[in-house]
Amino acid sequence: MTGTLQEGPTRLGRHDLRRRRALVYAATGALLAFGVVLSAGVGQLPIGPYEVLGSLARALGVPNTWAPTDPLIEQTLWQIRFPRVVMSALVGALLAAAGAVMQAIFANPLAEPGVVGVSSGAAVGAAAAITLGLTASGSWAVAVFAFLGGLAATLVVYATARAQGRTESVTVILTGIAVNAFAGAALAGLMFAGDTASREQIVFWQLGSMNGSRWGEVALVATVGAVGAVVAVSLARRYDLLALGDRTAGHLGVRVERLRVVSILLVALLTGVAVAFVGIIAFVGLVVPHIMRMLLGPANRALLCACLLGGAAVLVYADLLARTVVPSADLPIGILTSLVGGPFFYWLIRRNRRRAGGWA
Template sequence: MTAVGTPPVEASASAVPGTGDARRRLRAVFLLTGTTLALAVVSVVAAGVGAYHIPPGQVAASLLDVIGIQGVGPLPDQVASTVLWDVRLPRVVLAITVGAALGVAGAMMQGIFGNPLAEPGVIGVSSGAAVGAIVVIFTGITVLGHWTIIASSFVFGLATTLFVYVFARSRGRTEVVTLLLTGIAVNAIAGAAIGLMTNFSQDAEIQTITFWQLGSVATATWSKVAVIVPCLLAGLIVIPIYARRLDLLSLGEGPARHLGVDVERMRLVLIAALALLTSAAVAFAGIVSFIGLVVPHIIRMVTGPGHRVLLPASALGGGLLLLAADLLARTAAAPAEIPLGVVTAALGGPFFFYLLYRTRAKQGGWS
């Protein structure tokens, strides 16, 4: 029982102006800091684990030595240094970059459509981008050199995104069920196209197509990293510009327009950004599903829906999750390697079932 004249503890806390905001800011700082530290630790561990083991201390010492900090610990020998810098670190950086791209693309898509179940893979964008990459592999087109695959993947990914967006719009709003059903249809058509090209491909082409379907960062090189990193940075540029506007869009299109947001222009810019992020990720890692769905939800559970924290945290969380999944993929059944897309699907599938159940339970059904 509460004493007379003494307000309950909850009421006292809520009565302090700005207490809730301060707590959210504190959680955001802890989340961003903790995710960054975890990403650094997992990166060092992942760079050392493999057939040729390199102690974490030597990995850290080699990384610090490159930036001019010497004498921290023993450096790896010549063989270990070659394995570290030519094989392991490109794979680590590519996994982080692909995961960051998919994580922030998923957060953008959920904000654009106002749909917590939206994700590039779920609504067919990843499959569309994969078709673009496989068309280049199947036809052997090399007009733009190393950029041919990513250019084709980008065009197909953007076209798929725009098609799904337009088809899911009705009477000025995006219908959730139509969005998901359109994604199912797009995935089916993309799967048919991939299957048709696989059927008429040579053995070498079939192996490459299988890579795109299952996902992997095993073929990482510094040249691939040099191509995908600018795409990631180009996609991330929109975060400080549109994060606040996405928060306003969550109030509804009408209120957002009254507050000065050009909704259609913002959606087109963000659609182009997430298509670039997704297509770049698919171009170098194949179809890696559920990262863009799982990560934003986990971040949202910790810090809330504010996009100024959600978007950068989703990039960090996506990189961390995909790097951990890749580490699991190449160590769980060593010396064999499990396809990366299989690992992420095994983790994300049950989580998606949970989201479906939770959403249906909160809305009392879909109708």
């Protein structure tokens, strides 16, 4: 198979494959850039795209005549709109990358970050902080508890699934289901123990929202997310070898067990920091990697880079819809992602079942 790469039902030459990747990267990047400018300008105070671009250029030290002169517009952009847009892009990118890693280590296009319990664990941690009244110290308390809850759930799944020095993928998934069920019960108990205000806050956190994002939170998510994304991309070649099977990958020098452990912890890190400040965002980690895989094929380095761009673009537009689809209201973004992701997940299951000729 010299000079070619198998990709779905067709065989693409390396030149054609590079051109397709460049096209996908360019198109996704353009969609993301357009979405950022559009989202920053749309709201109760409309701001033109030239003013948005001028304000960004001025912040970068580029003199221009487009930058707004009204202090209210500048304040709206830099204290409200830009932090929210950047947070949307970061959360989408990290969730999509976490989904791609999950699908790589489990060799299953239906895998997503919630499998290892990180999302449900984060919800329990956030609910505990809210019920205990720790929100008085600010959103950081909820974020810290959410991150720790997600990490604890992941460690429980890993410790339970590991046996005789190995971590079986099926056991991880089944353990994740059990942990998710337990977390659901714990979440219900915390909601029962809390007062009405706490219940409303827990429910709203579970639905997810970018509202109220601040630069300090954005900086933390960006820093941790950048480290996680670099690690994920650096492991891409090993994920490619893992797709050949555990035994073959081991013969080719991949330490399979270590790779799975590192990858599960990496997914917990990416997902935990992504949802810590904004709540649960469903299906991004499932939908985006699968779409990018259909466009680019299974090579994980290209796939992960595309998922970072694609996830960022998807959530920027989803947040834009959340702010504008209902006049004078901020719709929880998790509702929109579930409305799109749920039918897509059903279609994906049906498609895989037809290809396999039935359930195994």
